[in-house]
Amino acid sequence: MSDGGTSIFDLQYRKQLKAMLAIHLISIGYGVTVGWTAPIIPLLRSSATPLPAGPISVEQASWVGSCLCIGGMTGTILFALIHTYFGKKVGLLLLAVPHLILWTLLWVGDNVYYIYVARVMSGLTGGGICSILPLFVADIADKKIRGTLGSLTILHINFGILASYTLGNYLSYYTIPKVMLSFPVAFLVLVSLLPETPYCLLRKGKIAEAEQSLMFYRNVPDADHKTLAFEYEFESLKAFTAAESSKEGLTLADFKTPAAIRGLSIGIFVMALNQFSGIFAILTYAGTILLYSGTSVEPKYVLIMLALINIGGNLTSFAIIDIAGRKIFLLISTVGVGVSLGILGLHSFFSDPNDVIMAEYSWVPALCLCLTIYTAALGITNVPFFLLPEILPPKLRxxxxxxxxxxxxxxxxxxxxxxxxxxxxxxxxxxxxxxSGVCAFAALIIVLLVPETKGKNLIVDEDKTAGKARTNVY
Structure with a gap:
């Protein structure tokens, strides 16, 4: 749902929703690679490892986890250049290439170095997803449901994590890649049927095609069904694109304006919170954490429960974030993660396997991890990605x-x-x-400095009366 009881399932939003489901096939596939390490790293470190060279070391395990991030840094820059110069549709289609390579490498590889390269390829896809998908959503989504559609990215990634936590426990090591190769293939087919975004087409001077694209995403079947609201939106988009095209290229001065400094600072802050809250690392090493915690609950069942709870948190955010707002969800999420991790730390600190009383509380680590993942899913893991286009000045977006x-x-x-x-x-x-300490500090920053951006219009209209550009907030 969104503002005023509007639902993404309303007929007028049908094409936008279908587009989201198509592009998020790659998000599901990426989610599988993110969650893949939780059940697989304990396997690779055990005597039952499928690798002929034997169990991997702690150092090798840390590289298996972190190589994804190396690919992520490269992929973010690479796909930003691709979508800037060739359009977002081309960028989306190319996301499938490293994804095809990574599952092929895991299928044929017989040592840890194949895994390293495969994880870098996964990062390339992930970096591309982070680079392109939020901007694609900003380009095609109606402002009334933009937050909801933005939540779909992390939701589908978490569907992939659920699949990985489940399949990793029940399918053999070499069977998973065979199954997952179908996802990038289906993604290529479905995304090829989508039109380029109206904004990208207008930047290329293709006005008629841009109008047809906007009609597609606004579910306007033909010219006879164009409303005044549609005409106004398209004219505003044309004016915005023309104004953007007429502007000079980026200069150092553009980064020194108060709006730019504030937007970039908040953007960097929410990304730091996203990672230093520990959520991605916990999802990566959940299986290892459970083994170390001495929980009485079977780890493979906890992994599945964590993935389900992760989705539950996303669905909560997905349902009401366009009503409640971004800031409150980010604050609740940050406080919840900090408290949950603090309690987990206390249990671990006082835990003693020989203490009968503490043994009665061996279920606490599983509960704390569930609370951590749920509260993180309310805001930390999804709000930063669609908050970015809403806090940055248009020229720096x-x-x-x-x-x-x-x-x-x-x-x-x-x-x-x-x-x-x-x-x-x-x-x-x-x-x-x-x-937990990071979350405590971050909560204070959110209260004092992070603005609410719910309902903000991303199109800058030209105020002909004042002769100045203005951003309308409805």
Whole structure:
């Protein structure tokens, strides 16, 4: 749902929803690669490893997790250049290439180096998803449902994580790649049927095609069904694109304006929160954390429960974020993650396998992880990605998103590379208390500095009376 009881399932939004379902096939596939490590790393480190060379070390496990982030930094920049110069549809289609390569490598590979390269390929796809999908949503979505459609990206990634946590426990190591190769193929077929976004077509001077594209995404069947609202939106989009085209190229001065400094600072902050809250590292090493925690609940069942709860949190956010707003969800999420990880740390600190009383609370780690994942899914894991286009000045929206996404991948690399080493050296309590402290500090920043952007119109109209550009907020 969205503002005023509007639903994404309303007829007028049908084409937008279908487009989202098509492009998010690649998000599901990427989610599988994100969750793949949780059940697979414990397998690779055990005596039952499928690799002929034997079990991998802690250091190798940290590289298996973090190589994805190296690919993410590269993919963010690469796909930002592709969609800028060739359009978002071309960028979307090319997302399938590294995804096809990674599953092929995991299928044929027989040592850890194949896995490293495959994880880099996964990161390329993930970086492209972060670079293109939020802007694609901003281009085609009606402002009334933009937040809801923006939530779909992380929701589908989490569907992939659920599939990975489930399949990883029940399918053999070499069977998973065979199944997953079908996803990028289906993605290529469906996305090829979508029109380029109206904004990209207008930038190329293709006005008639841009109008047809907007008609497609607004579910306007023909010229006879165009409404005044549609005409106004298209004229506003043309004026906005013309104004953008007439502007000079980016200069250093563009980054020194108060709006630019504020937007980029908030963008970097929410991306740092997204990673240093520990959520991505926890999802990557959930199986290892459960083994170390000594929980009485069977880890494979906890993994499935975590994935389901993750989706539940996303669905909660998905249903009402366009009503409640971005800021409140981000704040609730940050506080919830901080408290949950703090309790997990306390249990780990006082845990003693020989203590009969503490043994009665061996279910606490599983509960804390479930609460952590649920509250993170309310805001930390999804709000930053569609908040970015809403807080950045129009001229800096593309480059600002790219900068923030590259930093996101860099932050992720630090966390994912360090996490298993921290688990070995400062144990669970020390590791999660670091993230809990980050959340406590971040909550204060959110209250004081992060603005609410619900309902903000991303099109800048020309105010002919004042002779100035203005952003309308409805």
């Amino acid at each position: 593309s480059i600002g998103s790219t900068i923030s996404m590259v930093l996101l991948c860099f932050f992720a690399f630090i966390m994912v590379k360090a996490f298993p080493i921290l688990l070995e050296n400062v144990q669970i309590h020390g590791t999660v208390w670091i993230s």
